[in-house]
Amino acid sequence: VNERPRLDAAVLAALRAVAGEAHVIDDPELAASYETDWTRRFSGRASVVVRPGSTAEVAAVLSVCHDAGIPVVPQGGNTGLVGASVPRRGEVVLGLTRLDGLGDIDTVSAQVTAGAGVTIARLQDHATAAGLLYPVDLASRESATVGGTIATNAGGIRVLRYGPTRARLVGIEAVLADGSIVSRMGGLTKDNSGYELAQLFAGSEGTLAIVTAARLQLVRATPHRATALLGVADTEAALAILQRIRHSVTDLDAIEAFYHDGVEMVCRHTSATPPFATPPGCYLLVECAGREDPSERLVNALAECPEVIESAFATDRAQQQQLWRYREAHTESINAEGIPHKLDVTLPLTTLAEFEATVRERVAAAVPGARPILFGHLGDGNLHVNILGPAPDDDRATDVVLRLVASLGGSISAEHGIGIAKAPWLHLTRSEADIAAMRAIKRALDPGGILNPGVIFGHDA
Amino acid sequence: VNERPRLDAAVLAALRAVAGEAHVIDDPELAASYETDWTRRFSGRASVVVRPGSTAEVAAVLSVCHDAGIPVVPQGGNTGLVGASVPRRGEVVLGLTRLDGLGDIDTVSAQVTAGAGVTIARLQDHATAAGLLYPVDLASRESATVGGTIATNAGGIRVLRYGPTRARLVGIEAVLADGSIVSRMGGLTKDNSGYELAQLFAGSEGTLAIVTAARLQLVRATPHRATALLGVADTEAALAILQRIRHSVTDLDAIEAFYHDGVEMVCRHTSATPPFATPPGCYLLVECAGREDPSERLVNALAECPEVIESAFATDRAQQQQLWRYREAHTESINAEGIPHKLDVTLPLTTLAEFEATVRERVAAAVPGARPILFGHLGDGNLHVNILGPAPDDDRATDVVLRLVASLGGSISAEHGIGIAKAPWLHLTRSEADIAAMRAIKRALDPGGILNPGVIFGHDA
Numbered sequence: 001v002n003e004r005p006r007l008d009a010a011v012l013a014a015l016r017a018v019a020g021e022a023h024v025i026d027d028p029e030l031a032a033s034y035e036t037d038w039t040r041r042f043s044g045r046a047s048v049v050v051r052p053g054s055t056a057e058v059a060a061v062l063s064v065c066h067d068a069g070i071p072v073v074p075q076g077g078n079t080g081l082v083g084a085s086v087p088r089r090g091e092v093v094l095g096l097t098r099l100d101g102l103g104d105i106d107t108v109s110a111q112v113t114a115g116a117g118v119t120i121a122r123l124q125d126h127a128t129a130a131g132l133l134y135p136v137d138l139a140s141r142e143s144a145t146v147g148g149t150i151a152t153n154a155g156g157i158r159v160l161r162y163g164p165t166r167a168r169l170v171g172i173e174a175v176l177a178d179g180s181i182v183s184r185m186g187g188l189t190k191d192n193s194g195y196e197l198a199q200l201f202a203g204s205e206g207t208l209a210i211v212t213a214a215r216l217q218l219v220r221a222t223p224h225r226a227t228a229l230l231g232v233a234d235t236e237a238a239l240a241i242l243q244r245i246r247h248s249v250t251d252l253d254a255i256e257a258f259y260h261d262g263v264e265m266v267c268r269h270t271s272a273t274p275p276f277a278t279p280p281g282c283y284l285l286v287e288c289a290g291r292e293d294p295s296e297r298l299v300n301a302l303a304e305c306p307e308v309i310e311s312a313f314a315t316d317r318a319q320q321q322q323l324w325r326y327r328e329a330h331t332e333s334i335n336a337e338g339i340p341h342k343l344d345v346t347l348p349l350t351t352l353a354e355f356e357a358t359v360r361e362r363v364a365a366a367v368p369g370a371r372p373i374l375f376g377h378l379g380d381g382n383l384h385v386n387i388l389g390p391a392p393d394d395d396r397a398t399d400v401v402l403r404l405v406a407s408l409g410g411s412i413s414a415e416h417g418i419g420i421a422k423a424p425w426l427h428l429t430r431s432e433a434d435i436a437a438m439r440a441i442k443r444a445l446d447p448g449g450i451l452n453p454g455v456i457f458g459h460d461a
Numbered sequence: 462v463n464e465r466p467r468l469d470a471a472v473l474a475a476l477r478a479v480a481g482e483a484h485v486i487d488d489p490e491l492a493a494s495y496e497t498d499w500t501r502r503f504s505g506r507a508s509v510v511v512r513p514g515s516t517a518e519v520a521a522v523l524s525v526c527h528d529a530g531i532p533v534v535p536q537g538g539n540t541g542l543v544g545a546s547v548p549r550r551g552e553v554v555l556g557l558t559r560l561d562g563l564g565d566i567d568t569v570s571a572q573v574t575a576g577a578g579v580t581i582a583r584l585q586d587h588a589t590a591a592g593l594l595y596p597v598d599l600a601s602r603e604s605a606t607v608g609g610t611i612a613t614n615a616g617g618i619r620v621l622r623y624g625p626t627r628a629r630l631v632g633i634e635a636v637l638a639d640g641s642i643v644s645r646m647g648g649l650t651k652d653n654s655g656y657e658l659a660q661l662f663a664g665s666e667g668t669l670a671i672v673t674a675a676r677l678q679l680v681r682a683t684p685h686r687a688t689a690l691l692g693v694a695d696t697e698a699a700l701a702i703l704q705r706i707r708h709s710v711t712d713l714d715a716i717e718a719f720y721h722d723g724v725e726m727v728c729r730h731t732s733a734t735p736p737f738a739t740p741p742g743c744y745l746l747v748e749c750a751g752r753e754d755p756s757e758r759l760v761n762a763l764a765e766c767p768e769v770i771e772s773a774f775a776t777d778r779a780q781q782q783q784l785w786r787y788r789e790a791h792t793e794s795i796n797a798e799g800i801p802h803k804l805d806v807t808l809p810l811t812t813l814a815e816f817e818a819t820v821r822e823r824v825a826a827a828v829p830g831a832r833p834i835l836f837g838h839l840g841d842g843n844l845h846v847n848i849l850g851p852a853p854d855d856d857r858a859t860d861v862v863l864r865l866v867a868s869l870g871g872s873i874s875a876e877h878g879i880g881i882a883k884a885p886w887l888h889l890t891r892s893e894a895d896i897a898a899m900r901a902i903k904r905a906l907d908p909g910g911i912l913n914p915g916v917i918f919g920h921d922a
Contacts, residue, residue: 108704108810153653164651166660167628180894188807190625190841191872192614192664193879194891194917195899199627199660203653220708243569247681250752291711346649349569380651411652418654430655433641437906438656444905445898456655 004028005047005090011068015050015092018060023051023098034075034093035086038140040339041392042083042420044090046073051095055173055181055212058094062210063179065092071450074206076148077119079140081342082419084205084455085148091453096147099212105130110218111170111187116147116211123216132218135162139328147211153203155415157254160246160379162219164415165202171215172198176208177446185215200441205417206452208445222251222289226298227320231280231310235353238282241305242349242378249301251290256327257383258283258375262334265373266326269333275326276310284378285327287320330375330386340373340386341398342421345405346414347381355408356383359401363387366400382414395424402428423458465489466508466551472529476511476553479521484512484559495536495554496547499601502800502853503544503881505551507534512556516634516642516673519555523671524640526553532911535667537577537609540601542803543880545666545916546609552914557608560673566591571679572631572648577608577672584677593679596623600789608672614664616876618715621707621840623680625876626663632676633659637669638907646676661902666878667913669906683712683750687759688781692741692771696814699743702766703810703839710762712751717788718844719744719836723795726834727787730794736787737771745839746788748781791836791847801834801847802859803882806866807875808842816869817844820862824848827861843875856885863889884919 004026007015016024025031026048036043047070052058065072071091078085087093099115102122106112110132114123120134120141127134136149138156148154150172155164162168173183174197182197201209232238238257246252260279266272275283286302288294295315302308314320334340347355356374363372370389376382387397398421402412406428412418418426426435439457442449453459465487468476477485486492487509497504508531513519526533532552539546548554560576563583567573571593575584581595581602588595597610599617609615611633616625623629634644635658643658662670693699699718707713721740727733736744747763749755756776763769775781795801808816817835824833831850837843848858859882863873867889873879879887887896900918903910914920 153657155651155653159651163628164653166657167624176894176898180897182895182898183892184895186870186872186890187809188842188872188875190616190620190807190838190843190875191890192616192625192876193872193874193883194887194895195669195902196614196627196660196664197895197898199657199663200902202660203657208656220711250681346651348648377651381649382651409647411647411649411654413654414649414651415653422654426655429647429652431644433637434643434645434655434658436641437637437643437658440905441656441661441902444901 004045007047008068011064011070012048014064015048015061018057018064019050019052023053025049034078034095037083037086038079039081039342042086044087046087046093047090049093049095051098053098055175058175058210058212059179059181061094062175062177065450066178066448069448069450071453073452074210076116076145077140077143079144080148080152080419081344081416082421084417084419084452088420088454094210097145102126105132106187109187111215112218113185113213113215114146115213116145118146120144120149127218128221131221133221134216135219136165136168139331146214150202150211150214151204151206152417155380157256157377159377160255161253166199168216169198169202169214170217172201172211173213174201174209174211177448177451185213187215203417205419205455207442207455208451220291222291224291224293225287225289225320226295227287227314227323228298228302229275229312229323229326230284230286230308231276232282232284232307233309234281235356237307238284238378239349239353241284241307244305245301246379249288249297251288251294251297253289254285254287255379256285256376257378258327258330262330262373262375263326265333265337266329269336270325270329272325272329275312280309283326285323327375330373334373334386334388338388339392340388341390343385343398343401344414344416345383345385345410345412347405347408347410349381351408352381355404359385359404362400362404363397366396367394370397380414418456420454423454423456426456465506468508469529472525472531473509475525476509476522479518479525480511480513484514486510495539495556498544498547499540500542500800500803503547505548507548507554508551510554510556512559514559516636519636519671519673520640520642522555523636523638526911527639527909530909530911532914534913535671537606538580538601538604540605541609541613541880542805542877543882545878545880545913549881549915555671558606563587566593567648570648572676573679574646574674574676575607576674577606579607581605581610588679589682592682594682595677596680597626597629600792607675611663611672611675612665612667613878616841616843618717618838620838621716622714627660629677630659630663630675631678633662633672634674635662635670635672638909638912646674648676664878666880666916668903668916669912681752683752685752685754686748686750686781687756688748688775688784689759689763690736690773690784690787691745691747691769692737693743693745693768694770695742696817698768699745699839700810700814701768702745705766706762707840710749710758712749712755714750715746715748716840717746718839719788719791723791723834723836724787726794726798727790730797731786731790733786733790736773741770744787746784788836791834795834795847795849799849800853801849802851804846804859804862805875805877806844806846806871806873808866808869808871810842812869813842816865820846820865823861823865824858827857828855831858841875879917881915884915884917887917
């Protein structure tokens with residue numbers, strides 16, 4: 001499995017003719033960064049890495065691979081967390097970061113056209129410079145790309161207010177398995193003329209088409225921001241606050257939850273010190289953003305929440321970033337202690353507290369010594385369950401957690417996708433009929449099964 | 462074509478066994494209302510009308526039709542405008558209004574589960590009673606159903622603020638061509654586990670699945686409303702106002718445009734009198750709605766618009782409804798003068814004024830004596846072009862208008878769908894590759910082609 005598989009010489013020559021010698025990579029050192037993902041849990045050998053420089057080149061590469069029956073793994077910033085962006089069985093890796101064209105902002109429609117390889121941070125800066133906002137935001141913003149975030153329908157910290165990536169999609173340009181290009185980039189926000197392929201491709205994890213560009217809807221800028229870090233007794237109390245303020249505070253941007261074990265880990269691996277003298281049962285990070293300063297509204301709203309035990313407010317950017325560090329440094333701090341199993345789940349808000357109260361002991365019972373760290377987007381019922389301890393191929397804890405989620409009416413993937421990592425559990429929350437319909441669509445658009453094989457459906461699909 | 466086609470006796474018996482004698486209708490008088498749509502332009506004979514009372518019955522009906530290879534036309538409120546809800550060639554009409562279950566409002570998630578047959582008006586009232594809002598709103602609200610508005614991804618007057626029906630869809634229950642039921646009704650707002658069938662089915666006009674129920678996201682109520690009717694010089698001026706206020710007024714709910722020929726017609730057929738002594742070149746209806754009274758903001762914002770020549774403000778419900786009548790009574794007034802060709806198009810805001818200024822003479826040149834009446838949702842670039850004069854099967858004016866739209870970068874259907882009416886022009890704004898991908902999906906989910914045949918792709922598909 002670790003041997004680099006060889007491509008047929010004619011195929012290799014055809015790929016080089018399309019993308020240019022420099023962009024067809026089989027040197028092990030150069031290929032390495034494309035073969036292991038950010039989690040370090042997933043890695044494999046590519047037969048070759050191809051980095052096309054345009055949609056036409058993507059189409060030509062797909063055409064070559066299609067005719068030769070060679071499977072392809074599309075890759076953006078390689079920040080995915082479910083093993084869908086690295087090769088498994090000697091596939092061709094299609095590196096898409098050279099598709100980095102970024103159009104002028106159309107201020108009339110508040111839209112922009114971005115290539116699949118544009119990073120989220122660059123897109124955000126571009127929008128901000130025009131007085132607008134690209135509201136999809138996530139910790140991996142410096143590497144994650146437009147194409148990757150569409151393929152995974154990425155969520156992040158502002159879904160509560162703005163929805164996930166699919167809510168930004170006005171149009172898409174994509175290459176199908178046979179190399180044909182579908183495109184609907186006119187920027188029309190109302191266009192009911194046939195099936196909405198953009199919405200089908202969003203979240204399909206590179207199994208139906210390769211996204212090469214998108215027309216994206218921006219929103220008004222919200223330059224004024226107020227942030228509060230709260231200490232509360234437990235998840236139940238956090239949910240009570242969520243319910244109260246989501247109805248009273250209009251500018252609510254984010255409500256994130258985490259716990260003391262995570263904060264301790266963050267303090268161990270960064271320069272942070274614990275925010276409160278007495279560790280609370282649950283931390284809540286609440287942020288509002290608006291065209292006017294929302295501080296007073298936020299302070300007033302929280303003053304009416306008896307659940308708040310401790311609180312720290314921040315109105316300037318530096319203080320705000322300090323509060324956010326407790327939340328955002330979770331990932332790197334966990335990574336510093338080992339390679340976690342990263343499970344990203346949603347629960348109905350009605351069963352979320354029960355899940356949080358139960359999951360740790362279930363994991364401990366399944367894998368003695370395993371350490372689950374929980375954090376996530378409370379406003380969306382979305383928790384990230386990171387489990388340190390089990391070996392990368394030990395799925396016992398995963399199995400226990402995902403079955404618990406399903407039994408409580410949740411989903412085994414909130415925002416990361418199914419990928420390779422969760423394919424064996426898809427049946428827990430999608431019915432046989434659902435999966436049959438999905439497979440039929442997959443076969444229709446990719447009859448040879450060359451697009452990201454194994455992802456969503458598993459390798460035996 | 463006008464003869465009622467006969468179903469095989471065994472099939473008829475099977476349908477009766479599923480839905481009950483009373484709900485399998487072949488009496489011509491009882492069937493008539495299912496065979497002609499609201500436009501009166503489209504009508505045909507059904508072999509039989511079946512009115513299942515549950516999702517299981519829909520599945521059983523589909524199963525019978527699937528096995529016998531009998532095509533099915535799904536029908537909700539029969540308020541569609543593109544001929545997709547009435548039989549064309551002796552299909553079975555599947556009347557879905559008995560699926561009228563409406564769940565309690567979940568105030569924690571601000572969601573509700575509604576059967577496909579629930580009317581939009583009933584859903585709106587149900588949400589309002591719980592202090593929430595179902596923001597999809599359209600003139601046909603008393604008849605249009607949840608299922609029909611999902612199948613067409615209905616837009617309406619508040620798309621500007623809340624998006625079309627697809628933006629409301631948290632989950633869907635639907636029956637596939639073979640009678641299998643797909644369902645994802647857990648109400649999770651974040652759920653990236655496989656393909657998002659709900660978003661694929663939204664706007665697919667009954668060609669991929671029969672929607673039987675949906676989980677819908679409600680929004681905060683906006684009990685305070687301010688409405689202004691403006692007279693401006695022309696469409697250019699109206700667009701200038703749109704640009705200015707869409708960035709300065711946060712509570713903007715609707716911006717509708719219409720013209721003097723339409724207002725004259727409304728005054729002829731209703732008790733309304735012209736709103737302004739001197740008819741302006743373009744009328745603009747602007748509405749804001751919020752949790753606090755938006756009147757002052759609206760008045761102030763419009764005071765900064767030099768384009769405003771005439772204005773009338775309304776803050777109480779009765780006055781507001783009077784202003785809205787000028788806009789909403791367009792449809793009934795046009796119908797009172799004949800059977801119009803109803804074309805619903807979007808233009809980029811940059812070419813909309815050019816379209817409005819050009820379309821009348823183009824239509825007149827194509828069909829001497831034809832009378833085009835324009836009105837629509839200016840904020841979305843969406844105009845409804847109603848053409849009186851041409852016979853129902855005379856497509857010359859349609860052809861001219863849709864080609865003009867395509868040449869200006871617009872779409873031939875903004876919110877009504879393609880249906881039967883626009884299928885011959887689909888290629889104007891969807892590419893060959895787009896249509897091929899759509900056909901592949903259609904074949905995958907409905908290999909026998911029994912779901913709403915002829916719709917979107919035409920009868921030769």
